[in-house]
Amino acid sequence: MSVDVAAVRAVAVSKWYGGGQTRVIALDEVSAEFGKGRFTAIMGPSGSGKSTLLHCLAGLDRPTDGSVYLGDVELGKLPERQLTHLRRDRIGFVFQAFNLVPTLTALENITLPLDLAGRKPDQDWLTTVVDTIGLADRLGHKPSELSGGQQQRVACARALISKPEVVFADEPTGNLDSRSSADVLGFLQRSVREFDQTVVMVTHDPTAASYAHRVLFLADGRLESELQDPTAETVLDTMKQLDAAVAG
Numbered sequence: 001m002s003v004d005v006a007a008v009r010a011v012a013v014s015k016w017y018g019g020g021q022t023r024v025i026a027l028d029e030v031s032a033e034f035g036k037g038r039f040t041a042i043m044g045p046s047g048s049g050k051s052t053l054l055h056c057l058a059g060l061d062r063p064t065d066g067s068v069y070l071g072d073v074e075l076g077k078l079p080e081r082q083l084t085h086l087r088r089d090r091i092g093f094v095f096q097a098f099n100l101v102p103t104l105t106a107l108e109n110i111t112l113p114l115d116l117a118g119r120k121p122d123q124d125w126l127t128t129v130v131d132t133i134g135l136a137d138r139l140g141h142k143p144s145e146l147s148g149g150q151q152q153r154v155a156c157a158r159a160l161i162s163k164p165e166v167v168f169a170d171e172p173t174g175n176l177d178s179r180s181s182a183d184v185l186g187f188l189q190r191s192v193r194e195f196d197q198t199v200v201m202v203t204h205d206p207t208a209a210s211y212a213h214r215v216l217f218l219a220d221g222r223l224e225s226e227l228q229d230p231t232a233e234t235v236l237d238t239m240k241q242l243d244a245a246v247a248g
């Protein structure tokens with residue numbers, strides 16, 4: 001395997017729902033590479049295909065056409081059982097709604113993916129991750145005893161604990177105030193800088209997108225634009241230009 005292989009790659013990925021008159025094209029031949037140790041944001045208006053793309057990249061959904069590769073593995077070639085194992089072992093997820101198990105403590109939630117896989121946590125790595133999220137004194141608490149921002153930091157730690165090749169985050173700050181958002185985004189950014197983690201994040205927030213190395217813009221299921229080293233201002237400008245192009 002070449003060391004230059006992208007962490008994730010979409011090749012002419014299309015996804016449509018239904019057929020005939022009611023067919024909805026959610027993704028229309030989207031191709032994109034997500035390099036190792038890179039933080040990419042995916043933006044676009046509601047209904048532009050962001051979630052569908054994230055789900056196809058993460059092996060949660062199968063494209064109608066085209067291919068998705070994790071490293072050099074083509075996901076579409078895997079039977080469901082192998083795909084499930086690959087998701088568990090090689091991919092981390094952070095969802096808008098945190099999705100923590102309410103009856104488990106923060107620590108038990110963080111180590112849950114390893115417990116399910118019958119693996120023991122690497123203690124040094126667990127300590128590193130727990131220190132980085134800054135919740136060492138809250139590990140015995142249940143999710144209901146934590147703020148939204150703290151719960152999302154636990155969810156980020158859970159996503160990182162198995163050292164996945166990619167972390168996919170779907171609107172991770174959608175339910176958070178600006179201060180908690182900054183904590184969570186700062187944590188994702190540190191995981192990229194310090195642990196060489198690859199992160200792909202869907203967001204509608206230009207400030208959240210500015211934490212990424214690169215922003216991809218979707219419109220009507222197509223990749224319309226791309227921005228390197230974004231700032232909140234350049235993201236907003238690009239969004240306005242795309243809106244104007246659609247309106248015009």
Ligand code: ADP
Nearest residue numbers: 017024025026045046047048049050051052053
């Ligand atoms: P976004 O995340 O950018 O809001 P989505 O990926 O959720 O966009 O949706 C893209 C398009 O596909 C939308 O038109 C949406 O209505 C449609 N779509 C998504 N999921 C389904 C589904 N399960 N059945 C039918 N249409 C769907």
